[in-house]
Amino acid sequence: MTRHVPTAEMTLGPFFPREFAAGANDLAAGAQGEPIEITGRVVQADGRALDNVVLEIWQADAEGRFDNPTFCGWGRAATDSTGTYVFRTIRPGASQGRAPHINFLILYSGLMRQLQTAMYFDHSPDPVLENLKERSDRLVAKKEGVNRYRFDIRLRGEGETPFFDD
Amino acid sequence: MAYTVPRRDARTQSGGVVEGYAQTALRWPAQPLARRAHGLSELSGPEPSRRLKATAADLAGQGARRALGQLIDVRARIVDEDGAPVSGAMVEIWHCNAAGKYIHPNDSNDAPEDPNFYGAARLLADAAGRVELRTIKPGAYPVPDTDGWWRPPHIHFSVWGRVWLSRLVTQMFFPGEPLNERDPILNAVRDPQARARCIARFVPQAGNALVYEYNLVVRGRNAAAELP
Numbered sequence: 001m002t003r004h005v006p007t008a009e010m011t012l013g014p015f016f017p018r019e020f021a022a023g024a025n026d027l028a029a030g031a032q033g034e035p036i037e038i039t040g041r042v043v044q045a046d047g048r049a050l051d052n053v054v055l056e057i058w059q060a061d062a063e064g065r066f067d068n069p070t071f072c073g074w075g076r077a078a079t080d081s082t083g084t085y086v087f088r089t090i091r092p093g094a095s096q097g098r099a100p101h102i103n104f105l106i107l108y109s110g111l112m113r114q115l116q117t118a119m120y121f122d123h124s125p126d127p128v129l130e131n132l133k134e135r136s137d138r139l140v141a142k143k144e145g146v147n148r149y150r151f152d153i154r155l156r157g158e159g160e161t162p163f164f165d166d
Numbered sequence: 167m168a169y170t171v172p173r174r175d176a177r178t179q180s181g182g183v184v185e186g187y188a189q190t191a192l193r194w195p196a197q198p199l200a201r202r203a204h205g206l207s208e209l210s211g212p213e214p215s216r217r218l219k220a221t222a223a224d225l226a227g228q229g230a231r232r233a234l235g236q237l238i239d240v241r242a243r244i245v246d247e248d249g250a251p252v253s254g255a256m257v258e259i260w261h262c263n264a265a266g267k268y269i270h271p272n273d274s275n276d277a278p279e280d281p282n283f284y285g286a287a288r289l290l291a292d293a294a295g296r297v298e299l300r301t302i303k304p305g306a307y308p309v310p311d312t313d314g315w316w317r318p319p320h321i322h323f324s325v326w327g328r329v330w331l332s333r334l335v336t337q338m339f340f341p342g343e344p345l346n347e348r349d350p351i352l353n354a355v356r357d358p359q360a361r362a363r364c365i366a367r368f369v370p371q372a373g374n375a376l377v378y379e380y381n382l383v384v385r386g387r388n389a390a391a392e393l394p
Contacts, residue, residue: 010337050193072213096206115195128203132200
């Protein structure tokens, strides 16, 4: 069978329609599980907060399932002018030897390819997290309240978020 | 038969930091990207159509409310690495107007808006993985704070494949545009053949619109295809 080469990725550019980025950041509405809020800031190498960064997430349901017909584990948010994004979702369950986590994908002007990372809730055993060794701390969200987590993303520079090469 | 996402040949993709595109050096990670094994979390499939609504497949408009510019039909086809069509794939498409102006608060280009042009559509591929958009050909525009960089006419695509790692965001270019040779974004793709595949194919055809065909290959294939 002929192998088709995946198309080259290119930057989202600065003009992704704002309305396309809106209205898809609440995964908790009507979902079974423990509702949580995840917020964070996205900054570049010089520390400047970035406006209109598009973040997409993909996660399991509360039982660790990815094929739940009543829970859509995909969502999208964009940062505001302070670089801040917000997702409302439910806490995912553990799945297939993985600790509970939420996959993050980042698209932005100046990013020639999508950046992939993941947010964890604690240092529970997880092969992907452990592989990062001392950098794994950067993927564990900070608990800021009963159901509120902070997951800041630094694209480049001191304290840079680990990203995956898939 | 398990679905997998093989590693890519780096030459068929853009580098992270691109000469002539200053923001890439502030935003692309300095640390090497980490490898990871793929499991269900990376190889299961989101269904964005459960949250995002499709729109009409016509940005050119009708009657007295037609957008200015050269009428074009963009016929795109979404396949995976086996060449299998991704039926039902969600596809987002956006581009500037014929004068090179986006409807976006961040666009500072001093070019006129077109009251009859709204440059964004969200479509669902048919059973053969095809979407077709009637629109107008976008213009070129200068990139602010650069030494004479003009973006060639291009159309942005955002596509979902079968699994989380199949996500593809890219740009489609037009054949025969002199600005294609100088664009840092297009030329960041090192392999000339991979670069050429980012340029749509003009299809001579009767009718009132120029027709362009474009193939998008999203990541992922059936593991059994590896067998001899």
